[in-house]
Amino acid sequence: MSTETNTGSATAERRTLRPFADIVEFEDRYQIMVDLPGVTEDGLDVTIERNILTVRGSHSGHEPEGMQSLWREYEPADYERRFTLGNGIDREQVEAELKHGVLTLVLPKAENLQPQRIAVRNGE
Amino acid sequence: MLFDTAFNRSVWDVFGDVQRVLEQAATPAARAAYSAFGRDYPPVNVWTKDHAVAVSVELPGIDQDSIDIQVEGQVLTVSGKRHADLPEDAKILRRERGDLEFSRSIELPFAVDAKKAEARYANGVLLVVLQRLASDKPRKIKIKTD
Numbered sequence: 001m002s003t004e005t006n007t008g009s010a011t012a013e014r015r016t017l018r019p020f021a022d023i024v025e026f027e028d029r030y031q032i033m034v035d036l037p038g039v040t041e042d043g044l045d046v047t048i049e050r051n052i053l054t055v056r057g058s059h060s061g062h063e064p065e066g067m068q069s070l071w072r073e074y075e076p077a078d079y080e081r082r083f084t085l086g087n088g089i090d091r092e093q094v095e096a097e098l099k100h101g102v103l104t105l106v107l108p109k110a111e112n113l114q115p116q117r118i119a120v121r122n123g124e
Numbered sequence: 125m126l127f128d129t130a131f132n133r134s135v136w137d138v139f140g141d142v143q144r145v146l147e148q149a150a151t152p153a154a155r156a157a158y159s160a161f162g163r164d165y166p167p168v169n170v171w172t173k174d175h176a177v178a179v180s181v182e183l184p185g186i187d188q189d190s191i192d193i194q195v196e197g198q199v200l201t202v203s204g205k206r207h208a209d210l211p212e213d214a215k216i217l218r219r220e221r222g223d224l225e226f227s228r229s230i231e232l233p234f235a236v237d238a239k240k241a242e243a244r245y246a247n248g249v250l251l252v253v254l255q256r257l258a259s260d261k262p263r264k265i266k267i268k269t270d
């Protein structure tokens with residue numbers, strides 16, 4: 001007979017949550033700030049496919065080593081969120097920065113939004 | 125100061141998981157917003173081993189200078205604030221993260237030495253490690269025999 005002790009193992013199944021995000025618009029770019037506590041650069045994945053930007057962050061497991069859980073109010077979670085991008089975004093120039101558990105995405109607006117005049121050739 | 129008087133005091137039990145937690149939310153708005161999720165803000169985890177106790181809190185984007193950690197005997201109080209890092213000249217399309225001011229007092233399993241406290245803020249997680257006060261450690265009492 002064996003008893004199971006709760007050691008707060010980091011290999012336990014983790015939930016995936018939808019993180020909170022703020023979205024702001026500047027004249028020349030958009031900016032998205034996403035709360036991803038406990039996520040490090042190694043665990044962060046930002047991809048753009050077609051017009052969907054996906055942010056995936058996995059928790060780094062910051063539990064103090066060798067210690068036993070005495071009181072647990074939160075479970076470290078993984079995060080995932082998708083954003084749909086409009087056509088006005090220059091996808092090649094998207095930047096991402098992770099600091100203090102907050103991911104800041106900078107999405108520059110595409111320059112070709114200005115109407116282009118098409119010259120008409122005289123076919124005669 | 126307002127205490128949540130609905131919380132019943134329970135006997136401190138070192139061998140179990142029982143711990144009394146006092147929570148003070150500095151702003152009624154913050155408390156209302158978070159308690160909509162049915163939780164105290166911010167949620168904390170407490171760890172222990174031998175004569176050390178650690179408290180972790182997830183606080184993404186907190187202004188590090190505003191974090192205040194106080195230790196008094198057996199109570200640890202963590203407070204701080206996060207103000208909007210939203211740029212002023214931008215148009216806000218979506219606002220979910222919000223400003224917060226918080227303060228939480230946590231009763232620890234034993235009295236700790238404030239001078240030996242260590243705190244680390246990394247990846248948006250604050251970890252405070254405290255050592256048991258030497259004078260608080262249990263002492264073996266020798267039984268004299270005639």
